[in-house]
Amino acid sequence: xxxxxxxxxxxxxxxxxxxxxxxxxxxxxxxxxxxxxxxxxxxxxxxxxxxxxxxxxxxxxxxxxxxxxxxxxxxxxxxxxxxxxxxxxxxxxxxxxxxxxxxxxxxxxxxxxxxxxxxxxxxxxxxxxxxxxxxxxxxxxxxxxxxxxxxxxxxxxxxxxxxxxxxxxxxxxxxxxxxxxxxxxxxxxxxxxxxxxxxxxxxxxxxxxxxxxxxxxxxxxxxxxxxxxxxxxxxxxxxxxxxxxxxxxxxxxxxxxxxxxxxxxxxxxxxxxxxxxxxxxxxxxxxxxxxxxxxxxxxxxxxxxxxxxxxxxxxxxxxx
Numbered sequence: 001x002x003x004x005x006x007x008x009x010x011x012x013x014x015x016x017x018x019x020x021x022x023x024x025x026x027x028x029x030x031x032x033x034x035x036x037x038x039x040x041x042x043x044x045x046x047x048x049x050x051x052x053x054x055x056x057x058x059x060x061x062x063x064x065x066x067x068x069x070x071x072x073x074x075x076x077x078x079x080x081x082x083x084x085x086x087x088x089x090x091x092x093x094x095x096x097x098x099x100x101x102x103x104x105x106x107x108x109x110x111x112x113x114x115x116x117x118x119x120x121x122x123x124x125x126x127x128x129x130x131x132x133x134x135x136x137x138x139x140x141x142x143x144x145x146x147x148x149x150x151x152x153x154x155x156x157x158x159x160x161x162x163x164x165x166x167x168x169x170x171x172x173x174x175x176x177x178x179x180x181x182x183x184x185x186x187x188x189x190x191x192x193x194x195x196x197x198x199x200x201x202x203x204x205x206x207x208x209x210x211x212x213x214x215x216x217x218x219x220x221x222x223x224x225x226x227x228x229x230x231x232x233x234x235x236x237x238x239x240x241x242x243x244x245x246x247x248x249x250x251x252x253x254x255x256x257x258x259x260x261x262x263x264x265x266x267x268x269x270x271x272x273x274x275x276x277x278x279x280x281x282x283x284x285x286x287x288x289x290x291x292x293x294x295x296x297x298x299x300x301x302x303x304x305x306x307x308x309x310x311x312x313x314x315x316x317x318x319x320x
Contacts, residue, residue, distance in 0.1 A: 120298020128309040136281040148252035154193020154207030165210035172283035
């Protein structure tokens with residue numbers, strides 16, 4: 001009996017010893033697991049970055065060899081511009097999110113990359129602008145009959161800190177009015193537009209006043225120029241219609257000068273207030289595209305063009 005009890009006690013000691021040995025054995029900690037994962041992940045990322053870098057260098061080298069140094073420089077300039085850097089960053093974010101099997105971040109980054117690629121693409125911007133300007137592509141000033149009065153919509157000038165007017169990227173509107181007057185095609189010029197926002201110190205002239213000042217400095221007599229108000233295109237035509245009524249100029253031959261891409265909406269708004277006028281385009285936008293890898297890289301200039309086109313089309317949808 002005593003021998004049997006000793007065997008039972010010895011067996012129990014062995015079980016307790018095995019239990020405490022398991023408890024005291026070192027367990028892998030969460031930190032060490034993360035360390036192992038990091039050791040695996042970082043070299044993998046470095047390898048993928050190295051591969052992408054090598055491919056990029058090879059592509060740039062191929063561009064330099066086949067298209068020349070100038071094309072290579074323009075491509076690099078486009079890539080290193082803010083829009084180009086964002087474009088590459090979104091591509092890398094998409095790539096590495098897919099590599100880590102992060103579906104939603106990859107989808108979000110890829111969607112932004114597609115949006116940026118389209119909105120900043122030179123081909124897309126050119127096609128959109130050409131669509132707006134198409135009705136006036138064959139306009140010739142020589143074929144224009146003499147007009148009694150033309151309205152030049154505001155927006156072609158900016159005011160310098162010293163208060164003097166300066167032509168901006170839509171300044172061809174002012175030049176078109178000047179050339180028509182000098183050619184004897186028009187008797188009076190209406191300069192329209194007032195600032196819709198408070199002017200900064202030193203900017204004392206509204207768009208209409210700035211245009212009048214510029215035309216006078218170019219040699220057009222002040223008595224042949226009239227300024228009217230209007231914070232936007234619709235208000236400018238309302239002010240023009242009021243001037244027509246006050247000056248009994250209903251039967252006068254009238255013309256509208258503005259940027260070619262803005263002219264379709266301008267003529268629609270002119271007709272909405274009862275003004276029948278000849279459309280006179282100025283400031284045609286867009287250039288002939290040349291084959292270059294830089295066409296695929298988005299730029300802020302192209303985004304500005306796309307924004308202009310979308311603004312014109314959205315205004316049409318809401319009847320403005």
